[in-house]
Every structure is written in structure tokens, then in C-alpha cells.
Amino acid sequence: MIEKLKKHADVLENVALNKYNTYHIGGLTRYLVSPLSINDLVEVIKILDENKVPYFVLGNGSNVVLSSKKYEGAIIRLNNLNGIAIHPEMNMAYAEAGAMYPKLVNETIERGLTGLEFAGGIPGTIGGSILNNAGAYNACTMDYVRSVSVLNKETYEIEELENADISYTYRSTMFKEERKYIILSAKFFLKQGSKESSLEILADRQRRRLESQPLEYPSAGSVFRNPEGDAAWRLIDSCHLKGTRIGGAEVSEKHANFIINVDNATSDDVYELINLVHDTVLEKTTVDLIIEQEFIGWD
């Protein structure tokens, strides 16, 4: 099987996943597979299915909590599918799923288009950010998506879904709920803007993030969703949880809804601390916080 895969992808075996997620935690994966093109990705999925090898598509690993248990399957990364094309004359941008969101934001601004400034500090890929409907400052990704090209995992067909065909809510989409598709690329609706004012907005947002978020430590951003009408960080802070530590994982002093890897944290440290925060907030405030990050490989 490996030889067949290598015709369509860069393949590594028994790879530690801590380099491939922003918490810098996690165990080994049996295979790490980076398809060379969209057509190669289709072939890779067929080969894995024929050989009954489970697989999981990982973006930049900036919204996941990977377990330390070995993944006996293939982690697929779309880092070779990272093309971006900007069409100012059509107010449109195109990006492949493995492209980094901040890179797309910068390129749209460079070409005089406005809309995606809110996403300049979201350290994910386009694929992961569409699946999560990533957002900030009251804007979200799906507000700007015109269409998404997907691979149907059951039929191996590539489908083009228009915005109206895609259901989505705060930090979620049907892609996340159904798990039927691999996101391949997307087209974004934008507007003509001024490069200067877009850069100002970007710099202002970056300054606000640097002031309020512990970006000097590995993390996966906000741990919990904000409950209706409140902020998760406020509830966590009201329970005096800032600075609480399990092993090398800590509730950030700077932003209570961030858990940071301060000293070689293990997956279990992060997992246990998330549960401790959740249970403490539930007990003291009766609010049942919903986790925004995704647990991968936990039973």
C-alpha cells in the first residue's frame, strides 16, 4: 500500500504529531500523508479505503486536542494544496484548502480587496476554518464564502456547493456535523477596498490580540464557546481559575479562556485541565460551557 500511496503523496511513517498542532502535544501517527494535488488526494482516499485504513484530515492543528495514543491510521495534511488566486476585477478570491488563512487575508488586501481583515490572526488553514466557520469581531468565514469545492468521501465525486447549499451556525457548519466531505478549495466574495485602511484595521486587531492573548505560548486559541450573552473567559475568571496548572498545562493569566502549554505539557495534562475548568464553572455558576476545540483520538 505504501508504494501505491507514494505515487500520489509525500508519505512518512510513525511520525510524532506534536510538530503538527499548535498545542505541540500528541502521540504518533502510523502514516502522515500529504497528497500532491487534488486528483492525488482522491486516489489517496481510494487506496486508504481499499486497505481499510482509517484516516483523518488535519489542517494546521490549531483547533484540536490530540491524544497521546498512537493513531493507527493516516493523518492527511493538505499542505501541498495551498494555491491562492486573487481576482480583483471580479471581487473574488480563490484558495485551496491547505492555504493558510492569514496568507489569503494578506494577499486579498495587497490586491485592494476588503472583507477578510477579521481573519488576519486566525492561524488555521482554509479547510479547517471553513469547517469551523472560524470568526472574530462579529464576522465569520461563511459570511464571505461564495462556494466550496468538496470531495464526497462516499462517492469519490468532487462537488461544488454554493453558499446557499451549506448550512452553518456560530463556529460550526454541516461539514463539521456530517463529516461526509473533504474541503478542497473555496471562492470568497469580497469588495473593492483601500489597502491602507485594511492594513490599519489589521494592525489594530493584531495589537488587540497581542494585548489580550498569550500568543507567546503554544495553545489552540479559545477553549470554550462564548455562551449566549456572556463570555467564557469572564465565567472562568469569576471561578478564580486563572493560573491553575496540571503538569505543564496552565489556564492563562492573560486570557482565562486560553489553556497554554507552559512546560512540555502532555495531551493528558491539557485534557484534564479542560475538564477541570468545565466542571468547576458548571459547579460554581451552573453554566455548562461547550468546548470549541475538538478532541481527536480520545475514547
Ligand SMILES: Cc1cc2nc3c(=O)[nH]c(=O)nc-3n(C[C@H](O)[C@H](O)[C@H](O)COP(=O)(O)OP(=O)(O)OC[C@H]3O[C@@H](n4cnc5c(N)ncnc54)[C@H](O)[C@@H]3O)c2cc1C
Ligand atoms: C492563537 C490562536 C488564535 C485563534 N483565534 C481564533 C479566532 O479568532 N477565531 C476562530 O474561529 N478560531 C480561532 N482559533 C482557532 C483555530 O485557529 C481555528 O478554528 C482554525 O480555523 C482551525 O483551522 P485548522 O486548519 O488549524 O484546523 P485543524 O485544527 O487542523 O482542524 C479542525 C477541524 O477541521 C477539519 N479539517 C481541516 N481541514 C479540513 C479539510 N480540508 N476538509 C475537511 N475537514 C478539515 C479537521 O478534521 C478538524 O476536524 C485560534 C487558534 C489559535 C491557536
